[in-house]
Amino acid sequence: MLKYVIKRILISIPLMIAVVLVVFLMLQVLPGNPVSVMMGEKASPDVIERVTEQMGLNDPVWERFIDYLVNAVQGDLGTSYKLSRPISDLIADSFPNTVKLAITSALVSWIIGVFAGIISAIKKDTLLDRFLMGFSLVGISLPVFWGAMLLQFIFGYTLGWLPISGYSTPAHMILPAVILGWTSSGTIARLTRSSLLGIMENDYIRTARAKGLDESLVVVKHGLKNAMIPVVTMMAMQFASLLSGAVITESVFGIGGIGVLMVSAVNTRDMPLLQGSVIFSTMIIIIGNLVADILYSFLDPKIREQ
Amino acid sequence: MINNDSIFEIRGLKTQFFTSKGVVPAVDGVDITVRKGEAVGLVGESGCGKSMTAMSVMQLLKKPGRVVEGTIKLNGEDLLKMNKREINDIRGNRISMIFQEPMTALNPVYTIGKQAMEALMIHQKISKEEAKAKVIDMFAKVGIPEPEKRFSVYPHQLSGGLRQRVMIAMAMICNPELMIADEPTTALDVTIEAQILYLMNQLQKEVGTAVIMITHNLGVVAESCDYVYVMYAGKIMEEAPVKELFKNPLHPYTFGLMNSIPKMTEVKTHLYTIKGMVPNLLNLPQGCRFCPRCDKAMKICTMYQPDLYELEDGHKVRCFLYNKEVMESGK
Known part of the structure; x- marks a missing residue:
């Protein structure tokens, strides 16, 4: 087990370096001189040239990459051109909000998704199944920005129950969590349903019934644990993508998270900030996949052994 | 091992599948009796209804299958009249089951x-x-x-x-009173098959559990059973103690089954096969179900279904050849 985890972690390291390289190179080939962006339009070419030299931007690309990588490993992602603050500080400021949003919306998504999936599978082809699957289909198809504004209008503006924007109190967390959770719950619900239905056709389910187990135990104990293997993978990946920033939800609700940070970096052409936040988000996704793999092995003894 | 107190009785069991193409009578009026500690074989080709008989007993039939008639009694209690909880108390406890595919039957x-x-x-x-x-x-x-x-x-x-x-x-x-083994050795190779059959016999003798052995393999029956039922197209065609059946097979179907086993003592260039195919249960012949494949078929066989006739020695067979009236009346 430990060996498997260590192996998976070691495999992730080259992947992370490759990601940093790709992001780094992509931003190198973008047109425009970052120094002229930083200094503004009125700066003279001489000054720009001098600052470029000072910042080491004239060094060969590979040299700058190695420098960047060495600094990144130590937690230094450079300094924002526009905000003149270390990027790691900016990320540290906005990440807690993203984490809160990710956890609350993932909870909404998983609870709705797994329960709806199980009930749909047990009550297959009934009205309840149709309703739940319809509900989850609406969730999958619903554009987040539109759903979010709809919720803001109903619960914030018309009824006045919940705040529309900001992220300071627990009440602020409800609407974003509901809309983001609902839109992601559809995938979980449908996957849980189809996975459980498939599993319930297996011979070992018949064996469990033949032992005299109550049907609910057959589903929960023998069906669900097998059916959850693909679902858990999906959950971990979903959670990782939530952690890497829900750009639209954060923007609509005015939550200062990683997503908003990234958007502002794009809008202000703040390349180091964009680079740093993209790399940070990608790391989160890689770690999320790693966790999914490890969870997977907890559920499936065959993988644990390999 | 045979004594007369029966612990398990199936009477007039009819299991049907209600499909869009029509009603499939998978099990059509089956009677089976199992005595305490006895091993009973249920033999037949694929699709003859032997597994469906077992599934009916365990009430593990999948939709659209349903038991429509009959009784299944374990020590006098009718399983078909029980509610889900009572059935769960019996399953795995008083009646247990082994399935064909050991590779997939475990979680x-x-x-x-x-x-x-x-x-x-x-x-x-x-x-x-x-x-x-x-x-x-x-x-x-x-x-x-x-x-x-x-x-x-x-x-x-x-x-x-x-x-x-x-x-x-x-x-x-749980030391069950009855164990149903549905083709328990079909997926295993021959040496393992022998070991498993030996093991089941040993346990059966030791614990006194009665066994219903479902198989298409007459060799398995010969090795491990006391009494045999031969099933064809949802009906029992012949039943007898195992030695009697092998010594004196009466039904043309049983006869055909036995002849289609290669023997070590005979040199044959061609192995006997029963001509034709298992009938489609949606479109059964009007008379005897085996009639279209039977080389001894008479006119009456195409018109009426024979009953299960009991001969003097307790051997039972569903064939007009053993009905004196029919035979004397000149077909």
């Missing part, structure tokens, strides 16, 4: 020990430690080497033969 995400303990834990009020000790005992009894170590092993780490031993251990763990 891949639980250890075999845990799975074997499950039936004990629900049917008997004992502690986990006691249950574990019992399971390890049982594993040893069914010939699983190093039972303590194997207790915490997952199914995929075992061979097919060992998995089937685990299934037998699971089926025997």
Whole structure:
């Protein structure tokens, strides 16, 4: 087990370096001189040239990459051109909000998704199944920005129950969590349903019934644990993508998270900030996949052994 | 081993599948009697309804299948009249079942020990430690080497033969009155088959469990059963004690089955086969179901269904050849 985890972690390291390289190179080939962006339009070419030299931007690309990588490993992602603050500080400021949003919306998504999936599978082809699957289909198809504004209008503006924007109190967390959770719950619900239905056709389910187990135990104990293997993978990946920033939800609700940070970096052409936040988000996704793999092995003894 | 007190009786069992193409009479009026400690064979080709008989007993039929008529009595109690909870009390406890496919019949995400303990834990009020000790005992009894170590092993780490031993251990763990084995050795190779059959015979004698052995293999029946039912297209065609059946097969179908087994003592260039195919249950012949394939068919066979005639020695056969009136009236 430990060996498997260590192996998976070691495999992730080259992947992370490759990601940093790709992001780094992509931003190198973008047109425009970052120094002229930083200094503004009125700066003279001489000054720009001098600052470029000072910042080491004239060094060969590979040299700058190695420098960047060495600094990144130590937690230094450079300094924002526009905000003149270390990027790691900016990320540290906005990440807690993203984490809160990710956890609350993932909870909404998983609870709705797994329960709806199980009930749909047990009550297959009934009205309840149709309703739940319809509900989850609406969730999958619903554009987040539109759903979010709809919720803001109903619960914030018309009824006045919940705040529309900001992220300071627990009440602020409800609407974003509901809309983001609902839109992601559809995938979980449908996957849980189809996975459980498939599993319930297996011979070992018949064996469990033949032992005299109550049907609910057959589903929960023998069906669900097998059916959850693909679902858990999906959950971990979903959670990782939530952690890497829900750009639209954060923007609509005015939550200062990683997503908003990234958007502002794009809008202000703040390349180091964009680079740093993209790399940070990608790391989160890689770690999320790693966790999914490890969870997977907890559920499936065959993988644990390999 | 044979005595006269029957513990399990199926009477007039009809199981049908209500499909969009019509009603499929998979089991059509089957009577089976099992006496205490007896091993009964149920033989027939694929699709003759032998597995569906077992599934009807365990009430594990899948939709659109349903028992429409008959009684299934275990010591006088009719299983078909029981509610779900009462059935669950019987399943795995008083009647257990072994399935054909040992490779898929065990849950891949639980250890075999845990799975074997499950039936004990629900049917008997004992502690986990006691249950574990019992399971390890049982594993040893069914010939699983190093039972303590194997207790915490997952199914995929075992061979097919060992998995089937685990299934037998699971089926025997509550000392059931009846064990239904549905083609328990079909998926195993011949040497393992012999070991498993030997093991089942041993346990049956030791514990006194009665067995219904469902198989298409007459060799398995000869080796392990006391009494045999031959089934064809949902009906019992012939029944007799095993020695009697092999010595004196009466029904042309049974005769054909026996002749289609290669024998060590004869040199043949062609193996006998029963001509034709198993009838489509949606479109059965009007008369005897075996009639279109029977080389002794008479006119009456195409018009009427024969009853199960009992001969003097208790041998029963569903064929007009053994009905004196029909034979004397000149067909």
